[in-house]
Amino acid sequence: LSARLQGIFSGLKSKGRLTEEDINAAMREIRMALLEADVNFKVVKSFIAATKERCLTAEVLDSLTPAQNVIRVVLDELTALLGETNAKLELSGRMPNVIMLVGLQGSGKTTAAAKLAYRLKQQNHQPLLVAGDVYRPAAAEQLATLAGEIGVKVYRGDGQDPVRIAREGVQEAISTMRDVVIIDTAGRLHVDEDMMAEAQAIKDAVEPDQVLMVVDAMTGQDVVNVAAAFAERVDFDGVIMSKMDGDARGGGALSIRQVTGKPIKFISAGEKPDSLEEFHPDRMAKRILGMGDMVSLIEQAVRVQQEEIEQEEAERLLRASLTLDDFIMMNRQIRKMGGVSKLISALPGGDRAMASGQVDEGALDAMEIIINSMTKEERQHPEVLNGSRRARIARGAGVTVPEVNALIKKFNETKKMMKKMMPSVDELQGKRGKK
Ligand code: GDP
Numbered sequence: 001l002s003a004r005l006q007g008i009f010s011g012l013k014s015k016g017r018l019t020e021e022d023i024n025a026a027m028r029e030i031r032m033a034l035l036e037a038d039v040n041f042k043v044v045k046s047f048i049a050a051t052k053e054r055c056l057t058a059e060v061l062d063s064l065t066p067a068q069n070v071i072r073v074v075l076d077e078l079t080a081l082l083g084e085t086n087a088k089l090e091l092s093g094r095m096p097n098v099i100m101l102v103g104l105q106g107s108g109k110t111t112a113a114a115k116l117a118y119r120l121k122q123q124n125h126q127p128l129l130v131a132g133d134v135y136r137p138a139a140a141e142q143l144a145t146l147a148g149e150i151g152v153k154v155y156r157g158d159g160q161d162p163v164r165i166a167r168e169g170v171q172e173a174i175s176t177m178r179d180v181v182i183i184d185t186a187g188r189l190h191v192d193e194d195m196m197a198e199a200q201a202i203k204d205a206v207e208p209d210q211v212l213m214v215v216d217a218m219t220g221q222d223v224v225n226v227a228a229a230f231a232e233r234v235d236f237d238g239v240i241m242s243k244m245d246g247d248a249r250g251g252g253a254l255s256i257r258q259v260t261g262k263p264i265k266f267i268s269a270g271e272k273p274d275s276l277e278e279f280h281p282d283r284m285a286k287r288i289l290g291m292g293d294m295v296s297l298i299e300q301a302v303r304v305q306q307e308e309i310e311q312e313e314a315e316r317l318l319r320a321s322l323t324l325d326d327f328i329m330m331n332r333q334i335r336k337m338g339g340v341s342k343l344i345s346a347l348p349g350g351d352r353a354m355a356s357g358q359v360d361e362g363a364l365d366a367m368e369i370i371i372n373s374m375t376k377e378e379r380q381h382p383e384v385l386n387g388s389r390r391a392r393i394a395r396g397a398g399v400t401v402p403e404v405n406a407l408i409k410k411f412n413e414t415k416k417m418m419k420k421m422m423p424s425v426d427e428l429q430g431k432r433g434k435k
């Protein structure tokens with residue numbers, strides 16, 4: 001599927017002007033992609049209608065790069081539907097803060113409870129976990145094991161009455177000076193009255209600051225019905241999507257957001273306590289459309305180039321009359337794209353290169369410090385860098401002369417390489433003439 005979508009995007013990219021037919025074809029593919037990512041069909045329908053309308057405006061069609069604009073509109077619209085901002089976990093001023101988790105059995109509540117506790121602990125809070133699932137055999141045991149791994153206390157009470165355990169748990173937090181209480185509750189395999197009544201009773205008893213619903217991203221379409229049922233019966237403030245490390249595309253997130261209006265707060269991707277991530281609508285939009293980090297890096301690269309490199313500087317670069325100032329600029333661009341490691345890990349096999357330690361991020365910093373100790377003349381005309389100048393620079397930058405020599409050597413090599421790679425000025429002007 002992803003391949004098909006990439007196909008339609010690159011098909012669009014290669015066209016100069018777009019017609020309504022082109023847009024229709026692209027919308028058909030996007031519609032399929034959304035349906036396959038488990039987005040509710042009603043949501044898909046209204047999304048496509050709105051997006052298509054925006055794509056058919058002169059602003060997009062008559063622009064210089066209509067295809068890129070179509071992609072941008074699709075991503076924009078999808079991101080807006082998923083939520084405008086990155087939702088954060090907001091704690092009220094109340095002591096202790098009470099967070100309650102609800103959701104079906106197996107959705108990932110107990111795991112998410114431990115992950116939340118871990119995250120809060122990292123942020124210097126003192127969380128207390130409360131084992132409110134008294135039905136599932138060994139449920140409290142599971143929570144206690146996870147809590148033990150992250151060094152957080154669990155309140156288990158008598159293991160009989162979930163409402164009482166929750167209430168006592170809050171008291172326990174007060175008497176032991178813990179500032180956040182996370183209540184794990186029991187789910188059922190399907191939406192049923194028992195579960196709803198119990199969740200409501202706990203809610204009435206402890207009046208949580210927020211109720212988070214945990215949904216399994218792998219459940220697909222059904223997620224909407226479950227979320228709608230909870231929204232109506234118990235109500236909740238936000239969603240944690242679990243099991244995003246599987247092959248789920250996350251279309252459920254879009255449906256939940258649209259059907260219930262509740263924000264997605266976290267993405268849980270793995271069984272380890274640190275695998276809870278804040279939700280980023282823009283990344284999710286790309287995931288749903290099946291476009292990876294690669295796309296965002298390319299986009300970023302294009303944007304950085306357009307914004308940052310002034311025409312004159314760009315031409316100088318292309319003529320390969322590279323100066324040390326250019327060198328710094330290149331360095332900064334790499335940084336803007338998320339650093340060398342991010343750039344490399346987005347490439348096929350990149351993770352392996354990272355793991356084997358072939359990337360030296362610190363070298364970028366060292367390089368900039370050295371260049372910063374040079375005069376303007378030295379940066380523009382590195383050939384003036386004789387022995388005494390190099391010694392002065394080394395002293396100024398707090399490095400050794402061989403380190404300065406290494407930088408200049410590296411710079412000269414880059415310059416040579418660029419001369420080989422770059423088209424001549426004539427070729428360049430020919431290209432620009434066509435545009
Ligand atoms: P609960 O019944 O809602 O409390 O669900 P659990 O927290 O017990 O999770 C059910 C199963 O899903 C367990 O085997 C968990 O290890 C697993 N699980 C939970 N969250 C994730 C996740 O984000 N990724 C993966 N791969 N497994 C998860």
Ligand code: MG
Pocket residue numbers: 109110111133139184185
């Ligand atoms: Mg559980």
